[in-house]
Amino acid sequence: MTRTLLFACDLSAENRAAFGRAIRLANEQGARLDILHVLDPYLPRRALRDLETAVVADIQTMMTDLREDYAFPEPPHLIQVVTGAAYAEIIRESHEREADMIILGTHRKRGHPDLVSGTTLARVLRSAPCPVLTVCQPPSSEWNDILLPLDFSLACRRTLREALSRFPESRLELLHAWSIPGERELGSDSDFANWRDHQVSHLRHQLQKDIDQLMAEFNQVPELELVLEQGEPLEVLMAHLRRQPPDLLALGNRSQSGRHSQITSHLLAELHCDIMLCRAW
Numbered sequence: 001m002t003r004t005l006l007f008a009c010d011l012s013a014e015n016r017a018a019f020g021r022a023i024r025l026a027n028e029q030g031a032r033l034d035i036l037h038v039l040d041p042y043l044p045r046r047a048l049r050d051l052e053t054a055v056v057a058d059i060q061t062m063m064t065d066l067r068e069d070y071a072f073p074e075p076p077h078l079i080q081v082v083t084g085a086a087y088a089e090i091i092r093e094s095h096e097r098e099a100d101m102i103i104l105g106t107h108r109k110r111g112h113p114d115l116v117s118g119t120t121l122a123r124v125l126r127s128a129p130c131p132v133l134t135v136c137q138p139p140s141s142e143w144n145d146i147l148l149p150l151d152f153s154l155a156c157r158r159t160l161r162e163a164l165s166r167f168p169e170s171r172l173e174l175l176h177a178w179s180i181p182g183e184r185e186l187g188s189d190s191d192f193a194n195w196r197d198h199q200v201s202h203l204r205h206q207l208q209k210d211i212d213q214l215m216a217e218f219n220q221v222p223e224l225e226l227v228l229e230q231g232e233p234l235e236v237l238m239a240h241l242r243r244q245p246p247d248l249l250a251l252g253n254r255s256q257s258g259r260h261s262q263i264t265s266h267l268l269a270e271l272h273c274d275i276m277l278c279r280a281w
Contacts, residue, residue, distance in 0.1 A: 002076075003031035004031060005029070009037050011037070011058055011059070020138070021135045023063065023070075029100075035078065035080070038083065087127075090124050091124060106136045132277050133275070145170065145173065150226070152210070154281075157280075160214055161217075167222055168218065168222050174226045203228065249267070250276045
């Protein structure tokens with residue numbers, strides 16, 4: 001069965017890198033690229049007809065330009081223009097097409113986590129039935145180094161499985177943030193320090209065991225490194241991203257009740273790299 005990548009195109013400058021990456025991924029994965037543009041349904045009918053024709057032509061032109069700029073072959077593709085709320089139509093089309101991945105450009109509200117929640121990108125991330133890729137880097141850049149924040153959640157396990165299956169030739173760094181109760185009060189006590197070190201060693205062993213079980217499912221797996229750092233998950237991750245930005249951040253989506261986690265909101269507002277976000281199912 002041919003895989004389908006759904007690219008949501010808004011013809012903006014921020015969308016160009018994502019369009020190029022979508023073309024590249026479709027070629028590399030032997031997938032069909034479905035390109036979707038959503039128009040405002042409240043425009044006059046005659047204007048909608050004229051706009052649809054113009055949008056299709058602009059998408060074709062942008063695809064040709066990107067292919068020429070990066071020497072990409074033309075993948076099997078389908079261009080469709082629909083009307084409605086952008087995020088709702090992207091979700092609906094991803095279900096109907098059984099999309100393997102949704103690809104989006106970045107939003108324009110960087111540096112403001114409180115403004116992110118209402119964007120099309122954030123709404124799609126909350127409800128997407130498949131992994132969502134948001135792209136800010138040029139499509140010519142390689143995803144050699146992938147960072148995955150690791151915990152014991154189902155979303156994280158799904159994300160690890162996706163990374164292992166999609167990027168077997170990349171280097172995968174698994175980052176786990178840990179904290180031990182009483183560290184601030186008893187950190188200088190030698191008995192506590194010995195107990196803490198034992199707990200961290202046990203944690204590393206448990207994480208490595210879970211990782212090995214997942215890796216056993218695949219014939220080819222990437223080079224992998226497990227890193228444990230002390231601190232709160234958001235602080236550890238943001239410090240790591242500023243210190244050593246990866247080519248791709250693979251993140252489990254643990255949002256509930258229509259709201260993003262604190263980590264996801266900060267990442268969307270302060271993008272350091274391309275992000276693949278996966279749900280638990």
